[in-house]
């Protein structure tokens with residue numbers, strides 16, 4: 164009887180203490196974002212996927228955007244022949260007038276629930292800083308005429324957008340796509356968008372990609388200028404084949420890491436935080452940074468952060484950060500955290516004026532988290548919970564990175580001066 | 585101290601450390617339940633944060649009761665949360681999510697086994713505890729083994745990093761991948777061997793050693809801020825170590841009856 168009472172007493176005390184702790188925990192939790200912070204629904208449905216009519220267009224840049232680009236689109240029927248007709252003059256969609264043709268490779272997206280085809284036309288031998296007018300044609304069905312501008316050559320000044328994490332919240336993604344289009348229309352010097360990964364919630368589901376691709380059409384300007392993409396793979400794209408089918412396998416096959424040179428003084432290294440960071444990729448990074456040692460501006464773009472604003476650090480901290488510091492990278496763009504961040508300049512795990520700055524964390528269309536802004540590397544930096552895109556203004560004597568919210572407000576601006584290289 | 589008492593003590597410490605690790609993960613970095621409720625189920629961030637903070641405080645409050653035998657139902661509460669957390673992980677983890685609940689098995693079976701060991705020392709309770717421990721560690725090793733065979737990128741980096749730090753040797757990715765396949769085969773073999781009717785204590789001893797190495801790797805790799813990740817995995821070593829101790833002495837020869845706890 165006494166034992167039974169002892170047991171009851173133990174349970175009673177345990178029950179009271181644990182319940183009390185649970186209540187204290189719940190009450191003391193940080194406030195977070197409420198449902199009222201969501202964005203309103205958009206009504207856009209995109210170009211209808213019907214027969215061989217080109218829809219869901221996108222244009223990707225890889226190693227040499229002054230001379231090459233890939234135009235890609237989706238069709239609902241298997242095309243016998245797909246191509247891009249292009250010219251340096253507008254031809255208003257009159258197919259016979261375009262000077263050049265690039266034949267596209269086509270294939271069925273690897274999702275058996277959808278009968279849809281990708282089409283990739285690789286345009287090469289392009290002239291730098293030149294406007295190209297083009298139409299996509301599949302089995303005689305043509306898109307309207309679009310245009311894009313190739314990257315500049317030489318010691319050029321230009322602007323570039325960076326952002327990541329356009330998954331999970333479609334309303335927010337559309338809002339941000341409209342924001343990017345507004346920036347692109349306002350400022351024709353913007354040449355492309357570097358994406359930090361996590362385009363969709365499940366990168367192995369075509370359904371998610373269809374929504375993303377449809378929404379991506381919103382980044383095209385009213386004058387039909389297309390925003391080129393420089394893509395990085397995020398953890399939500401996992402190792403699935405759809406990412407390569409959507410973006411025509413950017414970078415090395417089974418690796419998706421590569422370097423992009425814009426002009427002769429701007430290097431962007433795109434890395435893949437889904438695969439081994441320390442093996443072939445670290446070797447590649449070291450080679451590229453070594454070979455481009457004299458390039459004035461050196462940046463990297465990858466998904467999982469070394470200096471995260473919310474979660475714990477990824478492998479980049481161990482394998483890439485030492486190389487960034489050795490070769491004096493200017494800025495590393497990081498996504499994944501769903502918050503806006505800019506760290507202080509970091510070297511050797513400490514604030515240092517000559518260190519590397521880590522910017523981003525992903526705000527292109529996912530609910531934003533409350534950042535852990537008390538981490539040491541935000542002293543002298545920024546951490547905030549807002550949808551955002553970064554705009555880079557690349558000049559000879561400065562590199563300005565502005566973090567722009569979904570409302571178009573400049574939330575943070577950071578200027579980097581050229582290093583002695 | 586009998587082997588059974590030692591086994592229980594080890595499990596108690598391991599479960600307590602797991603609670604600290606799980607609570608710290610939620611408070612410092614945010615856990616899978618937050619992501620699942622907020623991003624997948626569309627809760628508000630405030631509500632999802634409240635749930636995780638409440639759970640973290642709850643786990644910490646459970647600590648003293650882990651060491652008080654009579655409060656054993658608290659252990660079921662801990663197991664329930666850890667199981668729920670494993671389930672939430674599988675909902676938000678994009679890389680082979682179906683492996684996650686199995687990979688976490690040692691975490692949530694350890695408190696259940698401890699609860700069974702805290703009951704009166706009947707052979708039935710002891711058998712139940714033993715099979716919970718065996719099943720839990722087998723599932724954890726099996727799933728980690730499969731992850732290794734699938735060439736989990738993080739595991740490749742652990743090998744490259746360990747080779748650089750411990751041997752000052754620059755390990756090629758292809759070599760690391762080949763080593764990972766062998767490790768995967770070894771893990772799967774250990775998982776199957778621990779389930780054999782015959783009690784193979786050397787297998788349990790190997791699993792305890794390897795569980796400790798891989799748990800510690802989390803902290804060695806990315807430094808001390810990663811300590812919650814190591815604590816969460818303490819049971820990967822403690823569960824097979826407990827089996828070792830339980831198997832060191834046959835139940836029939838156990839002399840000490842523990843009714844005093």
Ligand SMILES: [Fe+2]
Nearest residue numbers: 361397398499
């Ligand atoms: Fe991510």
